[in-house]
Amino acid sequence: MQFNGFVRPDGKVGVRNLILIMAVTDCVEGIGRRISEKIEKSVFVTQNHGCLVVGNEQTINNMVGVAENPNIAAVLLLSMGCESLRPEIIAEQVVKTGKPVEILTCTEEGGTKRTIERGIKLAQKMRDNADKITRQPIDISNLTVAVKCGGSDTSSGIASNPSVGVAVDKLVSLGAKVIFSEPIEAIGGEEELSRRAENDEIASQMREIVSREEKMYTVPGAQMEFMCKGNIIGGLSTIEEKSLGALHKTGNVPLVGVLKNNRVLLEKPTRGGVYLQEGTHFDAMTAAHFVAAGAQIIIFTTGVGAGFNNFVAPTIRVCGNAQVIDKVIDDIDVDASGIMRGEESIKKVGEKVFSKIMDVANGEKTKIEDYGYSSFVFYRLDPRLEYFLFSS
C-alpha cells in the first residue's frame, strides 16, 4: 500500500512539508516566533532548560531528532551567541540528512531586529525551495505512527484504544512502524507486554523502563499525582486499570523494540513493528519525543479530554465517549462511541481509524490542524535525580 509523501534527501518521507525555526535557547525565542509568524507553513520550537550542554544532553538529542523529522523540509537555527549550546552541535547532526540547515546568531547579525529581518529572508527562501518538492507515491513502510492516550476514561479501554489497536495491527502488517511511550501506563501490563515481546532481551528492557518509572512515582515522602482527576471521575480506579486499557491502543502484534530516549541516546525505529519509547506520559512532552523519534503522525485517543494537537506531526483524535463528542464534535476525527452503544464493532471503527491515517498521510488536514497547538515541550530527566534514584 502507498501514500503520497515528500521524499527527503536521506530517503525519509514526510507527510507535511514544514520549515522549522528552532531557537537553541529561549533567550532568542521572541526572534524565532516573529520569523515564524511571517512564513507560511513554518513551525517554531525552543527549549526551556537553559543554554548549557552538560546535564542537558537528553534535550539536545531530542532537538536534533525533531529537526531530522521528515515532516520538516529545512531548518533555521537561532542562537544568542553566548550559549554553551552552540547551534552547530545540532546543525552538524541534522545536515547529515541532506536537508538545508542555516544558523543565525543574534549578536553577530547586529541585534534582535536585524536577526528577524535576515531570518525572514532566509526562511522565505527555504519555504520557496520546499514548495518545489511535490508529493510522490511511496510505500507505507515509510510511515511511523505514534499512539498516545489522554483524558482517558473507561470508554478509552473499551472503544477508542482497541479500535486504534486494530489500525496498528494493520499498519504493522503492511510494514509501518508504530511507537508508544508512557511507561507509567505499562504498570500492571508487564505480563501482557512480555508475552508480546519478540525476545527476552526486549521483554527485559521493557520491564527495566517500566520499573524505573514506577520508582519515580513511589519515592517515599514525595507524593506525585500521576493520573488526572478526569481519569478517576471518568471511572478509572487504579493505574493498573488505566494501563491495561491504554495498552489496547498498541494492538496485538509483537513488541519489536524498546527505544532509548535518554542523555546517551535517542533511538528511532529501524524496521516495521511496535516499539515502546522511554519517556514520560505528559501529552506535549510525549508528543515531542515521538516527533524526535521520527513519527510523522500521532493518534490521540481520548475519553473526557479532546483537543490535543501537535504542529509537526498531524494529530488524529479518536474518542469513544458520546457525551464528550456531542460537546466537541468539531475536534474529534474518528467517533468510536458506536462501540459503547453496541452499534459498531471494534474492527469496523479500527478500519475507519486506518483510513483516516492514510487520508492524513496523503495531506488531508485533521479536524483542528492549523487551529492552535499545544506547546512543543522538551522533557528532560534531571541527571541528578536519575543518579539518586537509580545509581545510589
Added chain:
Amino acid sequence: MKKAILMAPSDNVATALQNIKVNDEVEIISINNEAVATLKAKQAIPFGYKIAVLDIEKNSTILKYGSNVGKCVAQVKKGDLVHVHNVTSLRVILPESVKKEVLSVIKL
C-alpha cells in the same frame, strides 16, 4: 435493560455502558455483545464505572481485562459500585488529597 460490559470471562467487575440507578436490572454482556448474566444494582453506577458481578472479599483481587487491576479494601457485594473508595492500586497509590477531592466530586 441497562447494560454493563464484562471485558473478560474471569472478571469480577463489569463496566456500565449507561448511567445505572439503584435497583435497576442490569444485563451483563460480553465483548462479543452476548448476554452472560443479569443482576440488580445495589448502588447507582455512573456510565463508565464498575459494578461488582460477584461478592468480593476484602483483600482479594479486582479482575478486569482478565488481569489484576487492584486490591479490594472493603467488603463488596454483588451489584455494588467498585471504585477508589473500595479499591486501591498494588503499585502506585493515589495521593490522599487527590482521592479526597475526587470522592467529593463524585459524591461517594
